[in-house]
Amino acid sequence: MIQPQLRHEPHHSRLLARLEGAGRLSENDRRAVASLPMRLQDFAANEDLVLQGDRPTECCVILDGVVCRYKILGDGRRQIMALITPGEMPDLQSLHLERMDHSLAALSRVKAAFIPHQSLSDLIVGSPALGHALWRETLVDGAVFREWMVGMGRRTAYARLAHLFCELTVKFERAQVRRGDRYPLPLTQSELADALGLSVVHVNRVLQQLRRDGAVQVRAGELRILDWGKLAEAGEFTPDYLHLPPR
Amino acid sequence: MIQPQLRHEPHHSRLLARLEGAGRLSENDRRAVASLPMRLQDFAANEDLVLQGDRPTECCVILDGVVCRYKILGDGRRQIMALITPGEMPDLQSLHLERMDHSLAALSRVKAAFIPHQSLSDLIVGSPALGHALWRETLVDGAVFREWMVGMGRRTAYARLAHLFCELTVKFERAQVRRGDRYPLPLTQSELADALGLSVVHVNRVLQQLRRDGAVQVRAGELRILDWGKLAEAGEFTPDYLHLPPR
DNA sequence: CGTCTAATTGAAGCATCTCAACATGCGTGG
DNA sequence: CCACGCATGTTGAGATGCTTCAATTAGACG
Numbered sequence: 001m002i003q004p005q006l007r008h009e010p011h012h013s014r015l016l017a018r019l020e021g022a023g024r025l026s027e028n029d030r031r032a033v034a035s036l037p038m039r040l041q042d043f044a045a046n047e048d049l050v051l052q053g054d055r056p057t058e059c060c061v062i063l064d065g066v067v068c069r070y071k072i073l074g075d076g077r078r079q080i081m082a083l084i085t086p087g088e089m090p091d092l093q094s095l096h097l098e099r100m101d102h103s104l105a106a107l108s109r110v111k112a113a114f115i116p117h118q119s120l121s122d123l124i125v126g127s128p129a130l131g132h133a134l135w136r137e138t139l140v141d142g143a144v145f146r147e148w149m150v151g152m153g154r155r156t157a158y159a160r161l162a163h164l165f166c167e168l169t170v171k172f173e174r175a176q177v178r179r180g181d182r183y184p185l186p187l188t189q190s191e192l193a194d195a196l197g198l199s200v201v202h203v204n205r206v207l208q209q210l211r212r213d214g215a216v217q218v219r220a221g222e223l224r225i226l227d228w229g230k231l232a233e234a235g236e237f238t239p240d241y242l243h244l245p246p247r
Numbered sequence: 248m249i250q251p252q253l254r255h256e257p258h259h260s261r262l263l264a265r266l267e268g269a270g271r272l273s274e275n276d277r278r279a280v281a282s283l284p285m286r287l288q289d290f291a292a293n294e295d296l297v298l299q300g301d302r303p304t305e306c307c308v309i310l311d312g313v314v315c316r317y318k319i320l321g322d323g324r325r326q327i328m329a330l331i332t333p334g335e336m337p338d339l340q341s342l343h344l345e346r347m348d349h350s351l352a353a354l355s356r357v358k359a360a361f362i363p364h365q366s367l368s369d370l371i372v373g374s375p376a377l378g379h380a381l382w383r384e385t386l387v388d389g390a391v392f393r394e395w396m397v398g399m400g401r402r403t404a405y406a407r408l409a410h411l412f413c414e415l416t417v418k419f420e421r422a423q424v425r426r427g428d429r430y431p432l433p434l435t436q437s438e439l440a441d442a443l444g445l446s447v448v449h450v451n452r453v454l455q456q457l458r459r460d461g462a463v464q465v466r467a468g469e470l471r472i473l474d475w476g477k478l479a480e481a482g483e484f485t486p487d488y489l490h491l492p493p494r
Numbered sequence: 495c496g497t498c499t500a501a502t503t504g505a506a507g508c509a510t511c512t513c514a515a516c517a518t519g520c521g522t523g524g
Numbered sequence: 525c526c527a528c529g530c531a532t533g534t535t536g537a538g539a540t541g542c543t544t545c546a547a548t549t550a551g552a553c554g
Contacts, residue, residue, distance in 0.1 A: 095382075154444060155320075188500060196400070243348070
């Protein structure tokens with residue numbers, strides 16, 4: 001299994017590692033991914049990568065940083081619908097859905113690689129295994145949406161927050177993003193509120209509760225899990241919906 | 248455009264009509280769909296089509312009736328995450344996601360056609376256009392999840408109910424399900440509550456408000472839209488997220 | 495050191511929930 | 525055809541989770 005991957009650009013291997021989670025790829029498949037044309041672009045925090053209404057001709061891979069998927073309501077309020085970690089392709093759907101029905105924004109500094117739709121289409125037609133892997137990525141996105149719906153419809157603020165921290169931890173682990181025993185948490189309380197369908201004030205109070213209960217330590221853009229068991233139980237977290245690779 | 252479609256079974260043409268919404272199909276594509284093996288099965292109201300944890304080897308097309316997608320929480324409460332109308336394939340995702348992370352249940356009497364995974368995979372490998380159409384279906388599902396998230400996170404009960412009725416109307420129109428100026432509404436108030444993340448009692452009261460406002464008439468399994476404009480405005484409904492075929 | 499954003503606190507209000515009772519309609523068996 | 529049973533719908537009353545508004549504090553940064 002030792003591949004001479006050094007010839008791959010690091011951004012190609014980010015994507016490759018992700019896609020290999022979905023099933024075995026042939027040497028041809030790997031070569032095809034490694035030779036995908038990628039346009040690199042950096043974004044500052046709060047900058048939009050893609051806007052609602054756009055008709056993208058490329059899809060992006062997040063290489064570094066955290067991105068959110070969001071919609072703005074008529075009165076200006078916002079709902080964040082997903083948090084996206086390195087390795088993910090948040091607008092892969094634009095390959096088959098002409099027009100964006102929501103926007104993508106950087107929550108931290110973000111490094112992204114853009115791949116032309118045409119190249120991806122060619123890839124998919126040429127390799128059922130890669131078609132499967134990419135399609136699967138969009139399906140896992142859907143599974144996460146469903147889990148968030150359950151949270152917003154039926155869970156208390158406390159449980160939702162706990163659940164989100166569990167999910168983030170798992171995603172960061174998968175993306176191999178960690179600083180010692182801490183994870184980056186590039187979200188203000190206001191952004192957490194938008195992601196959970198709550199008000200800032202309430203997020204603040206519930207966060208304090210979680211701290212008091214010794215479950216997490218949240219400060220200055222960092223998240224530290226103190227009691228995973230407590231968190232997972234409070235949030236009724238089970239990772240099945242993330243459809244993780246067996247590893 | 249007049250095709251000799253009479254040779255198709257009616258259930259095949261249900262699926263075909265749906266897939267043609269995503270883009271032009273060749274005569275070969277149509278033939279391939281029409282010759283898909285389908286196992287017909289009927290379900291009574293409240294019967295499950297697929298259960299969380301299952302590892303399906305077939306996907307179903309809903310031919311008649313309404314189905315819901317749901318999860319059960321630890322304490323027995325339920326969250327309904329989607330309502331599915333004829334022509335849709337609610338477990339198409341099982342083609343790429345081994346294990347069901349939620350269940351599907353019939354809300355009314357339901358007629359469904361089951362297609363083996365293998366046949367669908369062959370179809371996709373053989374025709375990029377059909378691959379596109381099917382993938383697209385799963386992406387639209389995702390778009391609807393996102394819209395529901397916005398509702399549960401940021402909209403009042405009144406708006407959510409209005410929005411749901413708008414969505415249902417559009418989906419029924421697309422599936423050509425209508426009785427005069429009424430639509431079937433095979434949902435109890437308790438099921439509406441589970442779909443909107445509310446309590447039964449509150450749904451009951453808000454429903455009365457919608458009636459008093461002359462927006463809808465809801466009774467005995469029937470929905471009648473009295474004031475579409477009022478409904479759409481109350482629910483901030485814009486159908487873009489449904490990614491309807493142009494026409 | 496002033497400025498700006500993010501975090502925190504208090505207090506009051508309201509949307510929604512829970513509990514509990516009662517009404518209505520409907521299918522079924524006698 | 526009636527009587528019963530059960531699911532569904534409706535109502536009232538009280539509790540609460542969460543929101544809004546408004547003010548204050550704490551950090552980060554040039």
